[in-house]
Amino acid sequence: MIDSVLIDELKSLVEPGKVLLDADSLNAYGKDWTKQFAPAPSAIVFPKTIGEVQAIVRWANERRVALVPSGGRTGLSAAAVAANGEVVVAFDYMSQILAFNEFDRTAVCQPGVVTAQLQQFAEEKGLYYPVDFASAGSSQIGGNIGTNAGGIKVIRYGMTRNWVAGLKVVTGTGELLELNKDLIKNATGYDLRQLFIGAEGTLGFVVEATMRLDRAPQNLTAMVLGAAELDAIMPVLHAFQSRIDLTAFEFFSDKALAKVMARGDVPAPFESECPYYALLEFEASTEEVANAALETFEHCVEQGWVLDGVMSQSEQQLQNLWKLREYISETISHFTPYKNDISVTVSQVPPFLKEIDALVAEHYPDFEIVWFGHIGDGNLHLNILKPAEMDTAEFFGKCATVNKWVFEIVARYNGSISAEHGVGMTKRDYLGYSRSDAEIAYMKAIKAVFDPNGIMNPGKIFV
Amino acid sequence: MIDSVLIDELKSLVEPGKVLLDADSLNAYGKDWTKQFAPAPSAIVFPKTIGEVQAIVRWANERRVALVPSGGRTGLSAAAVAANGEVVVAFDYMSQILAFNEFDRTAVCQPGVVTAQLQQFAEEKGLYYPVDFASAGSSQIGGNIGTNAGGIKVIRYGMTRNWVAGLKVVTGTGELLELNKDLIKNATGYDLRQLFIGAEGTLGFVVEATMRLDRAPQNLTAMVLGAAELDAIMPVLHAFQSRIDLTAFEFFSDKALAKVMARGDVPAPFESECPYYALLEFEASTEEVANAALETFEHCVEQGWVLDGVMSQSEQQLQNLWKLREYISETISHFTPYKNDISVTVSQVPPFLKEIDALVAEHYPDFEIVWFGHIGDGNLHLNILKPAEMDTAEFFGKCATVNKWVFEIVARYNGSISAEHGVGMTKRDYLGYSRSDAEIAYMKAIKAVFDPNGIMNPGKIFV
Known part of the structure; x- marks a missing residue:
């Protein structure tokens, strides 16, 4: 102190x-x-x-x-x-949107602007801020940039990184840098802006950000599809992506759906029970796009990949289908879950997921695994629920073992030990599973450049 | 030696x-x-x-x-x-595409893969590599990454940066780094991949790159519009962007068009003569999109922004309209032009361009200025043609003065002295017009981290 x-x-x-x-x-x-x-x-x-x-x-x-x-x-x-x-x-007192330019489609934000505040602002201007996730009502733009926040629309819109036109940061010596000045094309040496995005405040603090906004999406429409097996999810994704620009492609297992159904406040998508579900979303901007989606759905059924499905016909139905996915995290929070946020390349998702499933089932057959995530980006949220009768300490002790196994599998698949939640302190000791010693040494040397005395959020990402 | x-x-x-x-x-x-x-x-x-x-x-x-x-x-x-x-x-002997993944939509490229080779490869796979520019038939992926190449489709697809899923680089100590491993989501510390993109080989050499591919565009359709004045271009861009996802929004002046017309091998877009022209392109994937484009065109005519226009009805017409823009650079090369590649935010283009026009006209009334560029990205190519009777040395001497004025105006508009051509040696001495002393000092310190003995492309970007 x-x-x-x-x-x-x-x-x-x-x-x-x-x-x-x-x-x-x-x-x-x-x-x-x-x-x-x-x-x-x-x-x-x-x-x-x-x-x-x-x-x-x-x-x-x-x-x-x-x-x-x-x-x-x-x-x-x-x-x-x-x-x-x-x-x-x-940054609670630096929470204003300072400027807006309709031709550049940019909003200049102080770091304390809440994500939902920017989304709302964009909507009022007839535009769209596409980075969205469960905590958007509380999270702030400065933090979004610090963690390069992702969420549910990455498949179409990318991470927060894609929406940062310009960045003002204060480095560890108190120097103010104005990075990129909101330009679209700027080939004048190293793009330092990119270094600060995702740096978790360890190189400097974001004190202003010019965020890009996009055209508002038209007639967003969701489908929930039930798949016979995990391996079917990939050809389904491929079939849809070949014809339609998807705005989301989410995934959840029957166990995840069962937990949400048990709440009693969300209608089931359809009567059939399937082991795996995909939620996809697109702009049904014309009838032809909606027809292409239906044709693709029929093709997937014919191929035996999809057993049943439903397409939203109204804003209310769209929201109800999204609840099936969005409510999972909150619903399972009551089961004291072990959580992990990991990623691999999209094509590797099925074997990767099965390998973890098999490993946990072998060693801890009484553990219930609930999978969900942004499968269109290769990002899976692994959740293991504590058996009701098991002591919490014992459960998390066993999960620490699982953690190591999971990261070993992640490393073998060239995946990421943190897809979108960052490293902070919780994954600091596991960084070596995703980044080489040489990379970590270079990262530390870069930190020393911007923060020579190690005062900026020390102990985060690495010690 | x-x-x-x-x-x-x-x-x-x-x-x-x-x-x-x-x-x-x-x-x-x-x-x-x-x-x-x-x-x-x-x-x-x-x-x-x-x-x-x-x-x-x-x-x-x-x-x-x-x-x-x-x-x-x-x-x-x-x-x-x-x-x-x-x-x-x-890198001529490292020019193979090593792997392709249809689900990830990625192609693993050696650095010597020619840009057009990757474009062609993507097309054969039913996909699309969207970075395109005049020299795509010769330029290589390693160089594209080193300069973060832009070109004519940036308004929709972004720069080369957006398409690099993973990067293998050799740093100045000979260390091999495998950066990001082709993941879409990876929040494990600083994204070093971003540093090497656009670093012009000064931090290390790209030895392999996994490039993302996109869905192939459907029924690309171009419009050429003639505008009454420069200020009309911005509301035209805004009107189209509000309704359609543009794949290009290019710009050229009457003088640029006149030079291309004088070749005699390209048909005029329409009979009216206008001081400024815009070429825009979009996917007319459905009739509704084409109708929206025509309605927007009519709206722009009603508003007095646009005097005349034409929309391509065939692949041949599409290509003919693009020639009006693409032939400019080669056509004017015979006039010994002074060239500059600069950018500002999109909304600043009209006052910025007028200010440079006025300045050159005041001091060198016999200089012919030919403007063209990617106005949808704020990227302008300024070309001044040598008066036929003027000595080349005298011309370039005067242009050196113009250069300084242009960069002073760029700095005042918070623009970039190099939008997409990089700094190299030609703009090294002017870097301070776009980057602060502090930024340049940090860049040099970062170079020292990756290239402690200064052997990697020394003297480029900065000394």
């Missing part, structure tokens, strides 16, 4: 009342959605301007005080947890 | 006959399409494997021999010119 002299210095850098030290604030702002690490920050500071952020970082750099950036704190890797007496820099 | 002992060492690293020292080879492989710098390499080496590339780089690192990577040598910034006794590493 830092001493009262340092606290007084910190207070002098911001407006009165913008440094909080009470236990509730320290607890609330010191953690994200992960629970493994107890929050223990020294103070929470709320800058209101870029100049104040620079002053805080310059001070921290001089005093060797560790800083942790804090956005919506919805992260799942403990990248925004302050467990070691750090000062948390929270 | 390096001595014969070093040459013998170099020869021992590759197959017999794969080091060339004759004057013709040195001259041919020592330069790109720029002419300002006389080629003067010490030798040309042709590796056939990644291992040979590593051996060459390790040797060069130990012996402090500068290396220049060589692809199709179609660059326009002298990034692939060896003017100081360097060893040129040419």
Whole structure:
């Protein structure tokens, strides 16, 4: 913990009342959605301007005080947890959309703009901000950039990275960099903007971002398909992608669906029971597109890949079909799940998933595995539910073993130990399963370039 | 120049006959399409494997021999010119497409794969490689990645960056890095792949790249529109983008069209003469899309933005309309043009262009300015034709003055001094107009991380 002299210095850098030290604030702002690490920050500071952020970082750099950036704190890797007496820099008072340009289709955002706020803003302008995920109502743009947030529309729109036109960052020495200046084409050396995206605040803090917006989608339409076996999912994806630009291609298993059905508040997609389900979405902008989708569906049934299916005919039906997928995470949270967010290339999903299934079944036959995820991107969310009668500590102890097996399989498939949740502290010790020693050494050397005294979110990604 | 002992060492690293020292080879492989710098390499080496590339780089690192990577040598910034006794590493014998995955829609390319070869390969697979530009028949994928090549389809498909799923690079110490392993989602620390894209070979050499392919476009259709004034181009772009996903939005002035018309081998788009023209392209995948385009055209005429227009009704007409734009560069090359490749945000194009026009007209009223470019991306190609009676040296002397004025205006508009041609040696001294001192210092520090002895394409981007 830092001493009262340092606290007084910190207070002098911001407006009165913008440094909080009470236990509730320290607890609330010191953690994200992960629970493994107890929050223990020294103070929470709320800058209101870029100049104040620079002053805080310059001070921290001089005093060797560790800083942790804090956005919506919805992260799942403990990248925004302050467990070691750090000062948390929270962007709650930098939450405005500062400018909009209809010809460039850009919105200039302060880091504390909530994702849903930008989505709503875009809608009001007749446009669309396409990065979307379960925590969009709380997560902030600065955090989205720090983790290169993905979500449910990546197959069409890509990650957050694709939507960052320009970035203002404050590096570990307090320097302000204005990166790329919102240009579409700019071939003037290394694109430093890309380094800060996904860096989890370890190279510097995002203090402003110009985000691109897109044309609003027309008549979004969803299909839920029931597949006879996992291997059928790939040719189904291929058949649809050959004819239609999909906006989503999600996946869930019968066990995931059963849990959502048990809630009693979502209608079943159709009567047949199938082991695997795909939810796909597209713009039915014309009748011809909708017909192409139906023809492709029929083709998939003829081939024996698909057993049953349904297509939304209204906005309400679209939303109901999405609930089948979106409610899974919340529904299974009551079963104390072990969760893992992993990816492989799309074509490798079936053998990869089966290998993990078989391994867990062999060693822990009483474990229930619930799979769901963004299969169109190769991103799977693995969830193992705690058997009701098993002690929580025993369960997570066994899951730690599973974790290692899973990462060994991930490494063998050239996959990623963190598809979209980042590394933070929860996956720091496993980074070597996805990145080589040489890569990690280069990453550390790059950190030293931008943060020579190691004050920017230290201990995240790597030690 | 390096001595014969070093040459013998170099020869021992590759197959017999794969080091060339004759004057013709040195001259041919020592330069790109720029002419300002006389080629003067010490030798040309042709590796056939990644291992040979590593051996060459390790040797060069130990012996402090500068290396220049060589692809199709179609660059326009002298990034692939060896003017100081360097060893040129040419990838002509690493030109195979090694693998294809239909579900992932990826092709694994050696660096010497020609852009058009990949385009053709994709077409044979029923897919599409969307990065396209005038030199696609000669340029190589390694060079495309080194310069983050753009071209005529960026408005829809983005730059080369968007299509690189995975990258194998050899750094300045000879280390092989396998970056991102072709994953769509991978949140495991800094995305080093992004650093190497657009780095012009100064951080390492691309030795393999997995490129993404896309669905083949359906019924590409072009419109050429004549506009009454420059300011009308922006609302026209906006009107079309609000309703249709454009695959291109190009621009040229009446002077550019006149030069192409004078060739006599391309039909005029329509009879009316207009000061500015836009060529837009889209997938007329259904009749409804084509109708939406026609309705938007009519709206633009009603608003007084557009004076005349034509829409292609066949593949032949599509190609004829594209010739109006594509032939410009070659046609004006006979007028000894001063050329510049610059960009601003899309909305800033009209005032930016007018300001440069006015400045040149004021100081050099006898200069003919020919504008064309990818206006949908804010990327303009400025061309000034040498007055027939003016001495070439005098002309380029005056253009050096123009250059400085142009870059000052670029800087004032927060634009880029190189939209898509890179920095190389031709724009090295002007980098400060687009990047801050702090950014340049960070870039140099990053280079030192990956290339501690400064052997990888030294003197390019910065000294």
